[in-house]
Amino acid sequence: MSFDTLTGAHFRLALTPEGWRRNLSVTFGPDGLITGLREDDNPDRLPVYENPVVPGITDLHSHAFQYAMAGLSEVRRNPVDSFWSWRDIMYFFALTLSPEDMQAIAARLYLALLKGGYTGIVEFHYVHNDLDGTPYARREELSLAIFEAARATGLDLTHLPVFYAHSNFGGLAPTEGQRRFIQDLDGYAAMLEALRAPAREAGHTLGIAPHSLRAATPEEITRLMELRADLLPDCPVHIHVAEQVKEVEDALAWNGRRPVEQLFDIAPVDRRWCLIHATHLSDDEVARIARSGATVGLCPMTEANLGDGIFRATDYLAQGGSFGIGSDSNITTFAAQELQQLEYSQRLRDRQRNVLASDAFPNVAANLWTRAMQGGARAAGRPEQGLAPGGMASFVELVSPEPEALAAVAPEAALDFHVFAGRGFHVGDVVVRGRRTVQAGHHPLEDRIHADYAAAMARISERLAARDADGRMGG
Numbered sequence: 001m002s003f004d005t006l007t008g009a010h011f012r013l014a015l016t017p018e019g020w021r022r023n024l025s026v027t028f029g030p031d032g033l034i035t036g037l038r039e040d041d042n043p044d045r046l047p048v049y050e051n052p053v054v055p056g057i058t059d060l061h062s063h064a065f066q067y068a069m070a071g072l073s074e075v076r077r078n079p080v081d082s083f084w085s086w087r088d089i090m091y092f093f094a095l096t097l098s099p100e101d102m103q104a105i106a107a108r109l110y111l112a113l114l115k116g117g118y119t120g121i122v123e124f125h126y127v128h129n130d131l132d133g134t135p136y137a138r139r140e141e142l143s144l145a146i147f148e149a150a151r152a153t154g155l156d157l158t159h160l161p162v163f164y165a166h167s168n169f170g171g172l173a174p175t176e177g178q179r180r181f182i183q184d185l186d187g188y189a190a191m192l193e194a195l196r197a198p199a200r201e202a203g204h205t206l207g208i209a210p211h212s213l214r215a216a217t218p219e220e221i222t223r224l225m226e227l228r229a230d231l232l233p234d235c236p237v238h239i240h241v242a243e244q245v246k247e248v249e250d251a252l253a254w255n256g257r258r259p260v261e262q263l264f265d266i267a268p269v270d271r272r273w274c275l276i277h278a279t280h281l282s283d284d285e286v287a288r289i290a291r292s293g294a295t296v297g298l299c300p301m302t303e304a305n306l307g308d309g310i311f312r313a314t315d316y317l318a319q320g321g322s323f324g325i326g327s328d329s330n331i332t333t334f335a336a337q338e339l340q341q342l343e344y345s346q347r348l349r350d351r352q353r354n355v356l357a358s359d360a361f362p363n364v365a366a367n368l369w370t371r372a373m374q375g376g377a378r379a380a381g382r383p384e385q386g387l388a389p390g391g392m393a394s395f396v397e398l399v400s401p402e403p404e405a406l407a408a409v410a411p412e413a414a415l416d417f418h419v420f421a422g423r424g425f426h427v428g429d430v431v432v433r434g435r436r437t438v439q440a441g442h443h444p445l446e447d448r449i450h451a452d453y454a455a456a457m458a459r460i461s462e463r464l465a466a467r468d469a470d471g472r473m474g475g
């Protein structure tokens with residue numbers, strides 16, 4: 001599939017790192033980066049965007065297969081349901097998928113993400129093995145399914161094969177339900193090596209991801225850093241950390257240190273790192289992460305859905321901390337909804353309004369969008385300039401379904417409406433590194449992607465029904 005390639009565009013109104021600007025002619029290089037940007041009346045007759053344009057956001061944390069289980073875990077099955085009972089259902093679901101299913105689900109998700117304001121994805125990929133827990137003949141089989149989904153949709157992929165070896169702190173043995181995730185260091189190294197050439201050919205970025213301090217020991221994380229220096233120097237490193245109170249308690253019980261403290265004890269955390277969730281932080285941990293230049297990967301809708309807790313966003317942003325947003329379990333695919341939930345979590349806790357604005361961006365939506373774009377790009381190992389020279393030619397055209405609502409206010413309020421009014425803003429065009437993946441709301445392959453997804457879901461439903469009859473669902 002090849003998409004239209006644009007060599008430039010003229011924006012009537014665009015969100016740049018300096019705020020909203022009008023009448024911008026922007027030129028793109030063959031590498032999909034912005035080569036020039038100036039205010040003029042479009043003397044070169046570049047294609048004109050009359051609607052407001054915003055930079056595309058990189059979704060910095062996704063487990064693609066979970067898109068297909070959205071809605072399956074909203075029934076109370078235990079006296080107190082929690083992250084941990086949700087995880088049992090997720091494991092059960094993960095144990096049914098074929099490579100073909102994985103590819104169909106990921107493509108359907110990536111299509112939805114493109115239409116949800118995202119132009120890049122960081123896939124935190126931990127389902128590696130065949131159904132019985134043995135590696136596929138090609139170890140990287142399921143990663144290649146993700147590659148294919150990114151190629152078909154045009155979403156910019158940073159792929160993180162996940163190292164997963166244990167069930168809890170102290171190197172506890174994995175459980176039977178984790179058998180598709182488990183690898184040793186040699187197997188992991190072989191997978192990374194096998195993925196380097198296909199990733200390079202397709203223009204994907206590869207990174208490294210110890211799943212969590214529960215699933216990788218300090219010694220293993222040290223070895224992973226050595227492997228990184230050998231195979232993928234300076235690549236992004238992501239890890240789940242401090243998502244759940246129980247995780248903090250388990251960490252303290254194991255060696256008396258909180259999860260983020262443990263991470264800083266053992267790893268050279270810097271701006272190449274992304275700490276996913278980081279929900280439960282001490283004052284000192286907030287300051288250390290902000291100072292390190294690492295990005296915190298917030299997944300506000302999933303964190304709300306799972307009852308994780310509320311991230312200390314006001315404190316963290318006040319200290320200049322970098323953050324981005326991830327769709328994680330993919331219960332929603334709209335960047336706007338993640339940002340709305342992030343702001344609302346702080347409003348509900350602090351009983352204030354317009355909490356996550358800044359002096360430079362008094363509009364909450366523009367501030368959150370800009371910072372999430374920058375943090376997402378940093379976490380993906382991509383240029384983080386946004387709509388400015390050197391930045392990615394990746395942008396989203398916002399089309400209001402209700403243009404009369406904006407007539408009375410400034411056009412700059414389009415993004416405020418998009419994030420907070422919740423009336424279903426559409427996207428028009430979505431351009432990823434100069435390639436028009438979505439045109440006037442339509443993707444050229446969407447019929448096929450929908451059909452493949454429907455076929456995959458029919459197969460999965462059959463398998464789930466058979467297994468549910470065995471009485472193992474939610475066990």
Ligand SMILES: [Zn+2]
Binds near residue numbers: 240
């Ligand atoms: Zn996750």
